Amino acid sequence: MDRNPEAREDWISMVRRRGASRSTFQEEVLATVLCVLYPDPVGGYPPAYARDTVPTLPELYPDSEQTLPTPSEIPFTPGSLLGCVSGELGLRRFLEERGHTLIVTSDKEGPDSEFDRHLPEADVVISQPFWPAYLSAERIAQAPNLKLALTAGIGSDHVDLDAAMKAGITVAEVTYSNSISVAEHAAMTILNLVRNFVPSHQYATDGGWNIADCVERSYDLEGFDVGIVAAGRIGRALAKRLKPFDVNLHYFDTHRLPEETEQELGLTFHESVQDLVRNVDVVSIHSPLVPATYHLFDRELIDTMRRGSYIINTARAEIVVRDDVVAALESGQLAGYGGDVWYPQPAPADHPWRSMPNQAMTPHISGTSLSAQTRYAAGTIEVLEDFFAERTPRQEYLIVDGGALAGTGAASYSTDGKASPGSSGR
């Protein structure tokens, strides 16, 4: 039964207008929302939660005028596991009460995947960067009804933005929702590598007491030169978190920060990434994947770094050259590499980063803590509400709209084919 006839009518007329050139809308079906989410925990769903709730945060994100998501309702329990298949991003009741159809799957690879099978009927595709539904030009061509590609999280480089623009698809993401989560993960990984935590923990777990083995690669972070590539939301949040460690903070960005921000955070600006990396001991990467950053960290650049430097990458794997990182760790040019982003995702079992020395890699998890999921699931509902009501989502959530880069997308992305591969991992 249709419990929200008004929204249904709005949606039908909106889809008719927007979709006139793309498809004939089936009145009896309303919107089909195809959600690609990561698999459930192996122990089953729901998990035994470690805590009962997540903290309530202030109305505004830190150092920002941007409010946290403001949907009209939160149809899930904050702090629950929403990003996996059974979590359904908390969308099932919200959508079905309005007469829409929700399809959820984790099966996304190859032409026989559930994702590919349902694409032709999808009006909206939602996925998270941790388990991206790669929307290549070929896939977009298979999706004549598609009007909205929504990233629950941040980063829309898994969508071919040029193809999305040509097809009139809106691409949106929930900007800022997990920026602090990633900054915390980056800070943790820096400390992990510099202090040699992972092997030391392994000795303890294995019943050993190998102090010398643990500390032969262990240093204090204090006094290190730490370089941040891109001082956006995550980069600045990392600087704020590292400052109390009494490190010397450096950064490179395409735009220099205001002097007062540099002073407040104790940041030294470098005119180029080349200049930055040769003057620091640790580099943490926080730029988007755009043509200028694609394979930026190759052997040539890494060889200019101080011997025994560390690279932390929680941005996108293709900003570094996979095998050049492995070679630099094996030669000792790099003392450590860590982060959570891989190419492709999920990484195959034989991906060399799983077995390379001195690494502190995790699967792509930094932006999908239960705290982050609460925010980006709420932001997903906010975007869907706007979309169903034919309101333009907030500018900060927009990547592509009306056939062009828009909002955050206009500031962050360019579209010469490399910035928005959309086909990674296929």
Ligand code: NDP
């Ligand atoms: P922001 O948009 O706030 O910051 C990005 C910064 O990168 C901006 O300051 C931008 O500068 C700068 N920039 C753009 N191009 C370049 C370039 N060629 N070289 C150096 N700097 C550049 O994004 P966030 O901080 O929120 O996120 C950054 C990235 O982190 C995302 O693009 C995403 O790929 C990744 N991410 C990873 C997550 C994870 O789970 N691991 C989760 C969330 C994000 P300006 O605007 O001045 O041009």
